[in-house]
Amino acid sequence: xxxxxxxxxxxxxxxxxxxxxxxxxxxxxxxxxxxxxxxxxxxxxxxxxxxxxxxxxxxxxxxxxxxxxxxxxxxxxxxxxxxxxxxxxxxxxxxxxxxxxxxxxxxxxxxxxxxxxxxxxxxxxxxxxxxxxxxxxxxxxxxxxxxxxxxxxxxxxxxxxxxxxxxxxxxxxxxxxxxxxxxxxxxxxxxxxxxxxxxxxxxxxxxxxxxxxxxxxxxxxxxxxxxxxxxxxxxxxxxxxxxxxxxxxxxxxxxxxxx
Numbered sequence: 001x002x003x004x005x006x007x008x009x010x011x012x013x014x015x016x017x018x019x020x021x022x023x024x025x026x027x028x029x030x031x032x033x034x035x036x037x038x039x040x041x042x043x044x045x046x047x048x049x050x051x052x053x054x055x056x057x058x059x060x061x062x063x064x065x066x067x068x069x070x071x072x073x074x075x076x077x078x079x080x081x082x083x084x085x086x087x088x089x090x091x092x093x094x095x096x097x098x099x100x101x102x103x104x105x106x107x108x109x110x111x112x113x114x115x116x117x118x119x120x121x122x123x124x125x126x127x128x129x130x131x132x133x134x135x136x137x138x139x140x141x142x143x144x145x146x147x148x149x150x151x152x153x154x155x156x157x158x159x160x161x162x163x164x165x166x167x168x169x170x171x172x173x174x175x176x177x178x179x180x181x182x183x184x185x186x187x188x189x190x191x192x193x194x195x196x197x198x199x200x201x202x203x204x205x206x207x208x209x210x211x212x213x214x215x216x217x218x219x220x221x222x223x224x225x226x227x228x229x230x231x232x233x234x235x236x237x238x239x240x241x242x243x244x245x246x247x248x249x250x251x252x253x254x255x256x257x258x259x
Contacts, residue, residue: 020132021057021085024116024233025092026193027101028064028081028180028242029108036077038107043080049100050082056095058085058130062191065181074181079242080104081182085130112240112247114195116144116233123148123229131231142177142235142250143199148191150227175201177250178242195235197250202232 031039043061050059062081065074082104084095092115095101105111119139121131125148175197182191196202238249 019087020118020134021087021130022089022117023086023092023236024118024131025084025086025095026081026114026116027084027104028079028112028114028240029104030079030110030241030243031108033078035107039077039080042103042107046082046100046103049098050084054094055086055088055091056084057087058125058128059083060125060184062182062184065183076181079180081180083182110241110244112238112242114144114193114235114247115237117236119143119232119234121229121231124227125229127227131233139199139234141252142195142197143202144193144195144233144235145202146182146191146193146229146231146233148182148229173201173205175204175250175253178247180242191229195238195250197253199232200253 029039043063046061050056050061052058060083062083063075063077064079064081065076082100084091086092086095092113118131118134120134120136121129176194177197178193178195180193182193194202196205235249238247240247
């Protein structure tokens with residue numbers, strides 16, 4: 001497959017917003033410093049090729065960063081990402097033969113790929129529900145979380161002050177296997193992607209750790225976001241490298257010893 005994904009069938013707008021996609025893929029490419037200008041150029045060139053159609057429901061080109069402050073100093077110009085959302089299981093395999101992936105693979109010296117299935121999703125992204133409205137289902141394996149928010153400009157400073165304690169606590173939580181800041185712009189359009197050993201570990205961080213609980217309370221109080229999305233996924237597969245290290249599924253927690 002080359003170039004843009006052809007829109008081979010009209011899709012009912014309401015169904016596209018609310019049905020649950022078959023699979024979601026996140027590619028993260030790492031480039032050497034001399035290739036950074038070409039990576040920035042690709043971010044513009046690939047927009048037309050990622051229009052919905054041919055099973056591709058939703059796609060976003062993303063910059064990355066550490067996610068520790070969500071300011072410009074977090075930005076990582078050596079890592080870039082593409083999120084794709086598919087209506088059929090074969091979508092990611094077709095995407096591997098696309099002009100988009102071919103160009104990034106040629107430019108990059110490493111890449112990681114995460115294959116995901118939505119477990120829950122709340123909120124919108126660009127006025128869409130890209131991950132549908134999943135019915136809660138049991139999943140005992142590794143999970144991933146994706147957050148995305150459009151920050152209100154007048155509240156940026158207040159938000160930035162609140163981020164560091166949460167980011168510091170995140171990297172101390174047992175069960176975290178991978179974490180990455182993502183964004184459509186250097187500021188104001190921010191998000192995170194993280195992979196966890198299991199649902200229990202993610203829930204422990206999201207709902208039982210004091211820094212994150214305080215941040216959630218301030219979110220409700222100050223209404224930092226003009227748009228927000230929180231999604232949880234089953235991790236179906238992981239492959240590749242990030243920052244020179246293999247990325248792999250986290251090791252399951254050993255069962256509790258019988259008393």
